[in-house]
Amino acid sequence: MARTPFAAMLPLFLLLAALCATASAASHPHPLDPLSPAEITAVRSAVLASPLIPARPLTFHYVGLDEPDKPDVLAHAAARHSATRRRTVVEPNNALPRRAFVIARAGRASHELRVDVTDASSPSVLSHAVHAAGHGFPTLTLEEQFDAVALPPKHASFVDSVRRRGVAMDDVLCAVFPVGWFGGAGTKRVAKMLCFVAGGTANFYARPIEGVTMVVDLDEMAIVEYRDRVRDPVPKAEGTDYRARKAGAPLAGPEPPPGVVVQPEGSGVHIDGNVVRHVLILYLLLLLRFSLFFLSTPHSIWWANWEFHVGFDMRAGTVISLASVLDPDSGARRRVLYRGFVSEVFVPYMDPVEEWYYRTFLDAGEYGLGLWAFPLQPGADCPSNAAYLDGYYAGQDGKPVHNENMICVFERYAGDVAWRHTEAGFPGQLITEVRPDVTLVVRMVVSAGNYDYILDWEFKTSGSIRFVVSLTGLLEVKGAPYTHADQIKADAHGTLVAENTLAIYHDHYVTYHLDLDVDGTTNSFVKNFITAKRNSGNPTTGGAPTPRRSYWTVRREVAETEADGRVDIDSKPADLLFVNPGKKTRMGNEAGYRLVPSGATAASVLAADDFPQRRASYSRTQVWVTPYNRSEKWAPGVYADQSAGEDGLAVWSARNRRIRNEDIVLWYTLGLHHIPYQEDFPVMPTLSGAFELRPSNFFERNPILRARAPSDGAHSQNCSCSVR
Secondary structure (H helix, E strand, O other): OOOOOHHHHHHHHHHHHHHHHHHHHHOOOOOOOOOOHHHHHHHHHHHHHOOOOOOOOOEEEEEEEOOOOHHHHHHHHHHHHHHHHHOOOOOHHHOOOOEEEEEEEEOOEEEEEEEEOOOOOOOEEEEEEEOOOOOOEOOOOHHHHHHHHOOHHHOHHHHHHHHHOOOOHHHEEEEEEEOOOOOOOOOOOEEEEEEEEOOOOOOHHHOEOOOEEEEEEOOOOEEEEEEEOOOOOOOOOOOOOOOOOOOOOOOOOOOOOOOOOOOOOOOOEEEEOOEEEEHHHHHHHHHOOOOHHHHOOOOEEEEOOEEEEEEEEOOOEEEEEEEEEEOOOOOOEEEEEEEEEEEEEEEEEOOOOOOOOOOEEEHHHHHOOHHHOOOOOEOOOEOOOOEEEEEEEEOOOOOEEEEEEEEEEEEEEEEEEEEEEEEOOOOOOOEEEEEEEEEEEEEEEEEEOOEEEEEEEEEEOOOOEEEEEEEEEOOOEEEOOOOOHHHOOOOOOEEEEEOOEEEEOEEEEEEEEEEEOOOOOOEEEEEEEEEEEEOOOOHHHOOOOOOOOEEEEEEEEEOOEHHHHOEOOOOOOEEEEEEEEEEEOOOOOEEEEEEEEEOOEOOOOOOOOOHHHHHOHHHHOOEEEEEOOOOOOOOOOOOOEOOOOOOOHHHHHOOOOEOOOEOEEEEEEEEEEEOOOHHHOOOEEEEEEEEEEEEEOOOOOOOOOOOOOOOOOOOOOOOOOOOO
16 A cells, blocks of 8 residues: 655644634633534532522522623633644633523522532532512523413313303313513512314414403412403314324415535534534544544534634524634634624514503513424424534423424525626627625524524635524414404504404514724724715815706714614614724724614613603614623523513713723614515414625625635536526
8 A cells, every 4th residue: 555645634633623722621611612513511519419409499590601701711711723723722720610590499589609610520609699679580481381271271260261152171272471571579470371172173373362360479379360351262273283194285486496405515614512513623633533522612603714603502503703704815713793692682562451461572582582493394494404413491390391393504505696706898808707695694593482583603714703683483462353354443453364363563673782893903983874975066065066956975983982882773874884993904094893783773662751752662672882891791681571671771871981992792683564465374484574784894805805716517406597
């Protein structure tokens, strides 16, 4: 067998040495890794053993990473990068402490604890505090919701109401709804329960038992109030089921043929457990038959010119951290985002009657987005080239719960164009250059009750990050006496989508917390207003002696304080940028990223003094900019259930702190006013909104100018068509 010259193998050995150094560093958790099953178990052990909470039963409502201080994380990340470049090892004693933040309920009180799990074999409680009563409650657990919905069939008044409607109790299914807040101090942890008829359809939301409302005390697990106010017809089951075997015959007419993603050169990423690496590294390791465990750096993703960390939180769902992009000219890796996640999803319904007025959901704070992220379906939720990440959260008993296929990661080939130009100006010559757009998508789907939210983070080789929220699922409907729209004489607060079925008007406000670090932590928020001008004819005032009568120019305004950082993006045209004043291009422009909305820019129109609006006052403005504060994560405050608007984004921002040349956070709310239509029933076709963070004078030139041109040939292996 011929021997490979050592000189030819040297680059591979050097690469492997770097990987070994990375692997050694990775044997210790990344400081932003979500809590592992062993760590969650250790948290449970420490809390239950602590004498600080003697009351029982004790239930866990939130267990999440208590992230280290940001300067420590950045220093740790820099040390890791430096060690990788030097092919050395980050010493274990440089690893940051691992700590958990816990909210537990015991003795009708909410307890906050911080637990050290650096050594999971000997965890310790570092601090304990009791949350003040009357200022909100923690997230509902799945288990207590299941316990609550088992109560109505045993409640005599409810049994009688069901009988009088001619419904079989075996067909009844109930759900727990937060009560919201409508004045006063909520001292009891209660929720409302509504029930539906599940017989004959999986779409039980389409068959409400209208008029019946129950209040359940979640601490006592008992129904404490009951009311049967009206008796509108229960909508029929026919035509409501969305399951393939129940929805009817397939579409009559041509359908597109099934497709498949073909990557002739293989995938650009590989996941080993929760590890994503560029496939080239894997290929080199396979050549040398090297063990794959050396790639174990949990939750880290390297793809094309991007590097970032993927985490999970039981309240926020997907968390993206330390996103940096490679500068093709300097060869430096430059940070864009420190940490980002969905902070809240506010969904108020617009019917003021007794059974509906309180339906003003805060899905993240009341239900937990991560708790309702169910396994993704390969080939349907995500394409065939997707890889999957699992997650863990703490159940009500504190034990780790495994959530399989919770996040998918895939390269998207959508047929889009990254850049192109055809030049016909040269006589007898046609010049065409085109570069296809390939992006990396990180996806989670949250099925929060009736609605499904498809939440995408899309990373582009151009340096952009695109955020896409897609709504689908089932409408929340109201039983009504109407069978035709002509019968409706007053405001019905919704659309008649089927007989006896009103789909109620509502809003969706998805608020992102994005701690931007544009080429460093010292950033400013700049508003470039589009300003119309008359042509004065005088060059000294910007005019010119030509027939042109008007033009527009840019009026630059740098936000000084938080009051300047609140922007209604529909009020006046402007580019909104986040810049690093200390980093400039060779042309002298400040390095920056700009916010580019792409539809779904609705803001709340509820009265400022209305109770739901006071809880989610941030939803009246799409853009808020605040100085970084590690404790400021959740737009409505930590305790969203029955919150009164006393904590949260609007309260913090009212301090009017400095945001110029500071470490700043963007809060962006993507909003939709939803007027339902018949096509949204019984299951809603996907409706999307998006926004983008796009480099703006961040690079010296187009960063993908030198992107590889597509291969020649009229037929591509990724195309199922033929040209004749």
